Amino acid sequence: MSEQGRPNVTVLGLGRMGTPIAAAFLRAGYPTTVWNRTTGKADGLVAQGAVHAATPAEAVAASPLVVVPLLDYDAVRRVLGPAASALSGRVLVNLANGAPEQARELASWATDHGADYLDGAMMALPQTVATPEGFFLYSGSERAFTTYRAELDVMASSHYFGADPGLAEIHDLALLGTGYAALTGFLHAAALLDALGTAPADFAPLASRWLTGMAQFLPELAREAGARAYDGGVSTVDLNRVAVDNLVRISRANGVGGDVHEPLRALLDRRSADGHGEESFSSVFELLRPRDAGQR
């Protein structure tokens, strides 16, 4: 505990994400204990005031709040396994990327060892940790989230989904999926323009501006998909079918594969063939959602 009453915090894992997380706790005045498999990565943080624990068990024992930004769940198990007996009475915040069932299994294991478990997902880059651009998702113990909300907010603004430990991971994957589609679309477009003489760096600012504008479209898509009502959209299946077909054909003609957009063209073709060409673009949702999913 610091003189200002801030609790000790332990950070296990000092990779690209763990290092700025530990640095953020130090900057915010938290006594911070760190551990990393490759010990040299702790040096910079020790120079900033961190305590370097010799073992994971020693690091866990040092703090009531243990934050774990390791590579994956396998690494978390390997590191925490020998430290299990030190977990009792502590809050464990696992920030490794994984699947919902892995989060539930780890929560059960941690609870069996007397820890309160919060699963987390970092919607941030190393450089956006502890900045307004980054945000972290949490699920699991509400008591842990409430008790340590101020400490969690040191890393990034915090969003809590509920008691099921898998909820943060499924939302993480959903957000990653949204981003991957946009980023892959950008790489495809950059390849096409590059082939035609426009450098990717020259295209990036335009693409960034376009994506920002497209984000304004999400509430409309969400409203239509949520209501399963697709007749009021500004942009129809058939209109977008023509654009996507043009994109695939022109890409191919310039030696750029159609791998990114052919799946979307197939969806639009199916929707149109089924008689829904005049419906909103969002009606593709009907081909993506489980067939037996009921109205919410």
Ligand SMILES: NC(=O)c1ccc[n+]([C@@H]2O[C@H](COP(=O)([O-])OP(=O)(O)OC[C@H]3O[C@@H](n4cnc5c(N)ncnc54)[C@H](OP(=O)(O)O)[C@@H]3O)[C@@H](O)[C@H]2O)c1
């Ligand atoms: N980088 C990003 O932009 C980003 C953004 C959001 C979320 N994430 C997620 O954040 C998590 C950490 O990513 P990162 O970018 O910080 O990864 P990273 O730079 O590769 O660091 C991985 C960390 O895990 C440790 N580690 C890996 N395998 C281990 C093992 N078997 N035993 C003990 N320690 C092990 C590494 O230790 P050593 O130093 O000894 O190798 C290091 O501390 C991942 O789940 C990632 O998906 C990353």
